[in-house]
Amino acid sequence: MKGMRFAFLCREKPEPTGKKVAIIGAGPAGLSAAGYLVCHGHEVHVYDKLPEPGGLMLFGIPEFRIPIYRVRKGYEELENVFEVKFFPKTKVAFGNGEEEGDEFVENIVNFNELVEKYDAVLIATGTWESWMPNIEGIELDGVYPALDYLFKIKSAKLGHMSWDKVPPIDGKRVMVVGAGHTAVDAAMESLLLGAEKVYMSYRRTIREAPAGAYEINLLKQRGVKWLELTVPVRIIGEHGKVIAIELQKCKLGEPDESGRRRPIPIEGSNFQIDVDYVVFAVGQRPTPPFAEDVGIAVDKKGRIVVDSRHMTSREGVFAAGDVVIGPSKVGRAVLDGLLAAESMHMWLLGR
Amino acid sequence: MARRILHVDYSLCIGCETCQSVCEFIHHGKPHIRIYYTESGLPIPINCRHCEKAPCMNVCPSNAIYKDTDGAVIIDPKKCIGCLMCLAVCPFGAPSYEARLKVVTKCDMCADRRRVGLEPACSEMCPAEAIFFGRPEEVEDEIRRRTAEKIARERISSTVMESIGRIL
Ligand SMILES: Cc1cc2nc3c(=O)[nH]c(=O)nc-3n(C[C@H](O)[C@H](O)[C@H](O)COP(=O)(O)OP(=O)(O)OC[C@H]3O[C@@H](n4cnc5c(N)ncnc54)[C@H](O)[C@@H]3O)c2cc1C
Ligand code: SF4
Ligand code: SF4
Numbered sequence: 001m002k003g004m005r006f007a008f009l010c011r012e013k014p015e016p017t018g019k020k021v022a023i024i025g026a027g028p029a030g031l032s033a034a035g036y037l038v039c040h041g042h043e044v045h046v047y048d049k050l051p052e053p054g055g056l057m058l059f060g061i062p063e064f065r066i067p068i069y070r071v072r073k074g075y076e077e078l079e080n081v082f083e084v085k086f087f088p089k090t091k092v093a094f095g096n097g098e099e100e101g102d103e104f105v106e107n108i109v110n111f112n113e114l115v116e117k118y119d120a121v122l123i124a125t126g127t128w129e130s131w132m133p134n135i136e137g138i139e140l141d142g143v144y145p146a147l148d149y150l151f152k153i154k155s156a157k158l159g160h161m162s163w164d165k166v167p168p169i170d171g172k173r174v175m176v177v178g179a180g181h182t183a184v185d186a187a188m189e190s191l192l193l194g195a196e197k198v199y200m201s202y203r204r205t206i207r208e209a210p211a212g213a214y215e216i217n218l219l220k221q222r223g224v225k226w227l228e229l230t231v232p233v234r235i236i237g238e239h240g241k242v243i244a245i246e247l248q249k250c251k252l253g254e255p256d257e258s259g260r261r262r263p264i265p266i267e268g269s270n271f272q273i274d275v276d277y278v279v280f281a282v283g284q285r286p287t288p289p290f291a292e293d294v295g296i297a298v299d300k301k302g303r304i305v306v307d308s309r310h311m312t313s314r315e316g317v318f319a320a321g322d323v324v325i326g327p328s329k330v331g332r333a334v335l336d337g338l339l340a341a342e343s344m345h346m347w348l349l350g351r
Numbered sequence: 352m353a354r355r356i357l358h359v360d361y362s363l364c365i366g367c368e369t370c371q372s373v374c375e376f377i378h379h380g381k382p383h384i385r386i387y388y389t390e391s392g393l394p395i396p397i398n399c400r401h402c403e404k405a406p407c408m409n410v411c412p413s414n415a416i417y418k419d420t421d422g423a424v425i426i427d428p429k430k431c432i433g434c435l436m437c438l439a440v441c442p443f444g445a446p447s448y449e450a451r452l453k454v455v456t457k458c459d460m461c462a463d464r465r466r467v468g469l470e471p472a473c474s475e476m477c478p479a480e481a482i483f484f485g486r487p488e489e490v491e492d493e494i495r496r497r498t499a500e501k502i503a504r505e506r507i508s509s510t511v512m513e514s515i516g517r518i519l
Contacts, residue, residue, distance in 0.1 A: 001496070005475035008373065011468055028369070028478075057478055065365045066478045067500075212392025330478055331368025338376045 003073025006035030027055020029321025137235030142242030366394025
């Protein structure tokens, strides 16, 4: 059983260049950048707020997709062979409040102070803020952002959280809203943890589902009730806890700016389903390690703006992965991390 | 040197595109392994499978295709005349026309990397461990080990829930 070789460009550490680089975020973008940089002789320190490196590969994506040892052995090689220094449970921030995935934070490092200490910095903090719709009942007990739901399950599986902090799923009825990777994984994990019934609500049809028809069909075969062309309009509670959800049927209208046909709600088509949990997997937003002005531009979707060298509007600070491109895929984040690291290397050597 | 195989297991692939990304990175924008999504939405990585009895090698009119000591099927760009016969007969559509060099190129099982003791980048980086590289008996052993893990997980979870499907 071998680990991912983030430092796939070399076998051992080359002559040191004397340059020191900090990477914020140890997901696929940060770790593959670390691999490139150590293979080019730079000293690399990686900061992450979670108890171990891996990002969503460990703390989001279920282990039946990515085996845990594959990621663990991968970062262990970076640590043991290439002397990458990891700072887990360490959040880098400037004016950030409490955010998703902050459960394990023990140290907070000031972003500006960090930038001063290193020759170059890479931001690879991903998209850790979940979109939640503004509907009645959203504050009820039993309503979760999918990332938080999966994060708790994975944290318990990895041995960082006790199972009594994870919502008990055995015998429960779960409604998952959305049809992307995150929604599919939330539905699948619910099934595996013994949910009595799993529903999925999606406002378009299986043909538009971002996770692809194959994944949705697999879930249907396993008994997930697929409710396409529906949107949640309110969540019904009793004593502060979810007891049901009200959905409205839709039809598809003209294509919107994304080229997909826009769902239009049908008046008077509302219906209710009794559920114990409602899990929203309807999108995530970029989470840079700063909330106030640090001289780094972000666009209106909250993504860090970079130039063709992957450099932000602050000299010597680079960014890569989902925090730049928005929610994507492991491979996309890996490529972005590698390209950013290559530019950082050129920049550090003054080319 | 002993025969090596580069094997992609389609049932383990999660379609994350990491193999394509690292291949694209080391080949400066042109990957030799690519993910295609089928009509049913299933991701399938397509690359050269370095056939034992390679049809491309047999058909090449200019003898540009040869096997190296690890068993990798390689196109010599100096001999290739760009007739695309290899593409015509390849069961996987692997060979690809390189407009800049006016020759056909394809996966060479990371020949440069193997020379310095590294393995093909796609198999080193695949997060799902769906790409295997090594001597045939080593690779087969790994595949069986992964399958045993799948079976174990299936049995364990079936005590919680009946009829969990095959991929678990
Ligand atoms: C449930 C789920 C399932 C998915 N399934 C798939 C799949 O099957 N295939 C696929 O290709 N992609 C999948 N994805 C997408 C994929 O996980 C992401 O695109 C990829 O992980 C992005 O990589 P990244 O390195 O940019 O960010 P991340 O993996 O998110 O890593 C960012 C890291 O930064 C850390 N961090 C954030 N803020 C701070 C801070 N202020 N200080 C310190 N550290 C910080 C986080 O703790 C995290 O470790 C899935 C995503 C989710 C949520
Ligand atoms: S890296 Fe592995 S899991 Fe990802 S697409 Fe390639 S073969 Fe599939
Ligand atoms: S190019 Fe096609 S025919 Fe030739 S070895 Fe590769 S897979 Fe086989």
